[in-house]
Amino acid sequence: MYQNQLIEAYKKALNYVQDKQIAHDMNIPQQRISDFRRCKRYMTDSQAVFLAENAGIDPQIALIGCHADRQENPQVKQLWESIAKKFNGHGLHLNTMAYVSLTALATMPFLRLSQYALCILC
Numbered sequence: 001m002y003q004n005q006l007i008e009a010y011k012k013a014l015n016y017v018q019d020k021q022i023a024h025d026m027n028i029p030q031q032r033i034s035d036f037r038r039c040k041r042y043m044t045d046s047q048a049v050f051l052a053e054n055a056g057i058d059p060q061i062a063l064i065g066c067h068a069d070r071q072e073n074p075q076v077k078q079l080w081e082s083i084a085k086k087f088n089g090h091g092l093h094l095n096t097m098a099y100v101s102l103t104a105l106a107t108m109p110f111l112r113l114s115q116y117a118l119c120i121l122c
Contacts, residue, residue, distance in 0.1 A: 002065030
């Protein structure tokens with residue numbers, strides 16, 4: 001399931017139209033992409049990292065998602081998915097904090113901004 005999302009993200013990031021373009025970039029047969037999509041095969045960790053890095057996705061999240069896909073044991077699969085949710089939740093929290101901080105800094109007058117910067121440095 002996550003493999004398919006990863007493939008789609010890569011495809012969108014590079015404005016590709018066909019899966020054979022992805023297969024060419026990965027240096028694998030075109031049929032392998034179809035096998036990934038139907039979960040007949042699972043991509044390797046290095047393939048997942050390649051797609052994630054080029055799609056602008058955190059490779060750690062990609063690896064966690066792909067490992068969750070590979071699991072046949074429902075309990076282990078649930079654990080991997082739980083890890084992914086926790087990891088993703090922390091990333092969202094940090095991104096939100098950074099966005100709010102930058103927005104606050106951009107709206108402050110210059111004098112207050114310099115005082116704020118000095119306060120942070122102290």
